[in-house]
Amino acid sequence: MTSSINLTISALQQAYKNADFTPSSLMEELLAKAKRYPESWIHLLSTEEIAPYLDALESKKPEDCPLWGVPFAIKDNIDLAGVPTTAACAEFSYVPETSAYVVQQLIDAGAIPLGKTNLDQFATGLVGTRSPYGAVPNSFDPEYISGGSSSGSSVVTATGVVSFALGTDTAGSGRVPACFNNLVGLKPSKGLLSTTGVVPACRSLDCVSIFSLTAEDAQSVFAVAADFDSTDGFGRPNPITNQGTVNFAGQFTFAVPHADQLAFFGSDDYQQGYLDAIKQLEAIGGTKVELDFAPLLDAAKLLYEGPWVAERYVATQDIIANKPEVMMDVTRTIIGAGDKPKATDAFSALYKLQDLKQLADKLMASVDVFMAPTAGRHFTLAEIAEEPILRNSQLGYYTNFMNLLDFAAIAVPTTFTKSNMPFGVTLFGPAMSDQKLLTLASRLREHNQLPLGATSIKYQAQASSLSPSAGYIDVVVAGAHLSGMPLNWQLTDRGAIFKSTASTAAKYKMYAVTGAVERPALIRENTNGSEFAVEIWSMPISQFGSFVQGIAAPLGIGQVELASGEVVTGFIAEGYAAEIGTDISEFGGWRGYCDS
Numbered sequence: 001m002t003s004s005i006n007l008t009i010s011a012l013q014q015a016y017k018n019a020d021f022t023p024s025s026l027m028e029e030l031l032a033k034a035k036r037y038p039e040s041w042i043h044l045l046s047t048e049e050i051a052p053y054l055d056a057l058e059s060k061k062p063e064d065c066p067l068w069g070v071p072f073a074i075k076d077n078i079d080l081a082g083v084p085t086t087a088a089c090a091e092f093s094y095v096p097e098t099s100a101y102v103v104q105q106l107i108d109a110g111a112i113p114l115g116k117t118n119l120d121q122f123a124t125g126l127v128g129t130r131s132p133y134g135a136v137p138n139s140f141d142p143e144y145i146s147g148g149s150s151s152g153s154s155v156v157t158a159t160g161v162v163s164f165a166l167g168t169d170t171a172g173s174g175r176v177p178a179c180f181n182n183l184v185g186l187k188p189s190k191g192l193l194s195t196t197g198v199v200p201a202c203r204s205l206d207c208v209s210i211f212s213l214t215a216e217d218a219q220s221v222f223a224v225a226a227d228f229d230s231t232d233g234f235g236r237p238n239p240i241t242n243q244g245t246v247n248f249a250g251q252f253t254f255a256v257p258h259a260d261q262l263a264f265f266g267s268d269d270y271q272q273g274y275l276d277a278i279k280q281l282e283a284i285g286g287t288k289v290e291l292d293f294a295p296l297l298d299a300a301k302l303l304y305e306g307p308w309v310a311e312r313y314v315a316t317q318d319i320i321a322n323k324p325e326v327m328m329d330v331t332r333t334i335i336g337a338g339d340k341p342k343a344t345d346a347f348s349a350l351y352k353l354q355d356l357k358q359l360a361d362k363l364m365a366s367v368d369v370f371m372a373p374t375a376g377r378h379f380t381l382a383e384i385a386e387e388p389i390l391r392n393s394q395l396g397y398y399t400n401f402m403n404l405l406d407f408a409a410i411a412v413p414t415t416f417t418k419s420n421m422p423f424g425v426t427l428f429g430p431a432m433s434d435q436k437l438l439t440l441a442s443r444l445r446e447h448n449q450l451p452l453g454a455t456s457i458k459y460q461a462q463a464s465s466l467s468p469s470a471g472y473i474d475v476v477v478a479g480a481h482l483s484g485m486p487l488n489w490q491l492t493d494r495g496a497i498f499k500s501t502a503s504t505a506a507k508y509k510m511y512a513v514t515g516a517v518e519r520p521a522l523i524r525e526n527t528n529g530s531e532f533a534v535e536i537w538s539m540p541i542s543q544f545g546s547f548v549q550g551i552a553a554p555l556g557i558g559q560v561e562l563a564s565g566e567v568v569t570g571f572i573a574e575g576y577a578a579e580i581g582t583d584i585s586e587f588g589g590w591r592g593y594c595d596s
Contacts, residue, residue, distance in 0.1 A: 006457050007163045009070055009217045016062065016069055023069035023112065024054050030071055030114060034161045039134045040152040042076045043083055044115040053112045065110030066224060073165040074103060075153045076116035077123050078208065079197035087199045088121040088131040091326040092319055100197025101229045102166065102208050109224045114162055117152025121331045122316055123168050123201040125149050126176045126375075126395040127384050130328055135381060139181045139454035140421055143380050147177030147395070150209065154181045157211040158453035164221050167209040170201045171303055172375075172399025174209025175411035175426055179374035182422035182453050184441060185411035186210040186218040189431040190403055191236030193222075194229035202311035204234065205403040213452040214459070215412070215441035222434065241472075241495050241540040242432045248439040250498065252368040254286045254427075257293035265394050267377035273423030274373045277414040281371060284443050289367050295359035300400035304334075304393065306341075306349040308404075313338025330388050353404055360405050364430055369440060372398045374411045374426045398426065408434045412441045413450050436497075472538040474499065475547075476560040476570025478510070479520035479590040482535050486517050490550065494543035499536045505561040506531045511573070511581030512593060513554065520590045521554055521573030521581050531563055533589035534570070554580070 005026075006012070015021065021029075027050055034044055062068040074080055077087040079096040080103055086093045099107065107113070120130040128151030129135040136151035138144040139158040146155050150167025154177030157165045167174045169187040178185025186209060193208040200206055210225070212218040223244075228237040256278065264271040278288055302308065312335045313320065316327075324332055364370065375395050384391055402409050409428035417423055427437050427444075446461050475496070480487040483498060504522070507529040511521040522532065539547065548557050554577040560570035587593040 068110030077199040101194035120149035147180040149173040169209040178411040265377040269417035496539040503563040513581040521577035
């Protein structure tokens with residue numbers, strides 16, 4: 001059954017509705033399949049350990065539990081009640097009484113844990129080879145690295161053992177393995193997914209990440225997991241503007257580094273994959289803009305060359321001070337340097353980072369989204385063994401700056417190389433832009449139609465699974481607020497997103513009204529009206545009140561009937577606008593009038 005089953009959440013839920021199998025029979029099959037990938041697991045749950053989660057489903061309704069019966073895996077630096085947490089160091093191991101906050105949210109939503117996955121020890125590495133439990137082979141070619149530190153989580157998702165998996169991402173650990181295994185890897189905005197019950201690496205930078213087969217699945221998991229945890233000192237509530245599906249403009253700009261700032265470390269395949277990804281983004285409406293990535297790349301250097309390595313030292317202080325021999329040599333070498341930085345070094349680095357953040361945010365504001373290769377090259381196990389620290393550092397070239405600069409990011413598969421190995425890019429933007437990135441990632445995956453993970457299962461569009469956001473309201477604009485017009489900033493500054501063009505029903509007259517800015521007045525006239533070209537924008541509800549407050553008479557907000565018959569909130573005018581304005585109905589809209 002599992003060799004061909006589609007484990008995407010929507011397909012799995014449909015299979016349950018069709019009674020193709022039950023959660024119990026599915027888990028039995030998946031447990032058997034999981035044993036084919038022993039290097040990926042540190043603790044695979046037994047049938048007896050899974051039974052309580054299956055029993056709990058009997059009292060839950062699938063329609064009330066968005067992840068009902070969905071199998072998932074947990075990186076073994078994240079707590080699952082009653083199961084040892086090792087962080088890939090047996091001597092560090094402890095058995096938590098409660099699950100990590102984020103894990104409990106998923107279980108409450110009906111998800112079923114299958115086990116704890118292997119990782120680079122203490123989540124220190126991007127290679128997937130730094131574990132005493134063994135290196136995790138790549139899901140496409142065992143001669144290549146799987147990527148770390150969330151190696152096991154990525155491989156069990158790619159091979160179709162689970163629907164999704166949790167990783168962590170401090171410096172790229174949720175994105176590099178996604179790239180190397182043809183997965184979507186969501187690194188949410190810092191603080192949105194609780195780190196309570198997560199073994200820290202760099203606590204001020206740590207994020208729980210999500211590996212999934214599609215962007216829609218990542219969104220479904222994110223919607224459940226992004227629940228504010230007030231006990232997490234670094235937790236942040238998810239704003240309403242970042243909930244549900246957020247529309248991404250049909251036409252958009254995406255920033256890429258200057259050519260001399262790109263690094264592929266000798267990989268022609270990955271360089272070509274990057275060029276192909278640019279064409280894909282252009283094909284779905286993007287316009288490429290080359291920007292100076294220097295502030296981002298300079299920030300990346302601070303992660304390991306600066307004092308943040310001291311956070312890794314703090315997280316493992318008991319082990320490294322009292323039993324350093326239980327650490328792998330490479331892990332001990334990296335973390336051991338963390339006792340050297342001084343408080344003065346930390347403040348100096350923070351000041352430098354803040355300056356770089358200002359520059360990076362200015363760049364970010366100039367485009368809709370940033371794009372870069374997720375990694376510059378895919379190394380073999382042998383190549384990593386030759387230069388373990390240097391090549392690990394090279395893997396972080398495009399990832400290390402992300403959390404330092406407080407960006408949200410998502411790794412997306414885009415193509416396969418000539419060697420039939422995966423390649424993908426990372427889309428990233430400011431904090432709390434997760435939903436926008438998920439929407440764009442969905443469009444990109446739908447365009448390239450790559451198979452799911454390392455399986456032969458074809459990608460199927462799942463747009464219907466992305467429900468509209470409850471935090472937005474559609475607004476019809478007809479004049480000075482149209483794209484490119486003088487007052488359009490009043491929409492964009494409030495986080496409004498262009499949705500579509502449209503036409504009104506043939507029941508209106510339009511008048512040009514003078515003022516500080518000339519504006520059109522739309523007045524309903526059922527018997528002798530015309531159609532007018534308009535735009536529909538989605539605005540955060542939280543911003544709608546201030547927007548309406550700024551509208552000057554005779555204009556106001558009411559209900560506008562469209563040619564489709566739909567009635568949408570939008571600009572209308574009081575009747576006296578016909579007396580003080582000029583009838584411009586003959587032009588069919590404000591743009592036609594302005595062009596005249």
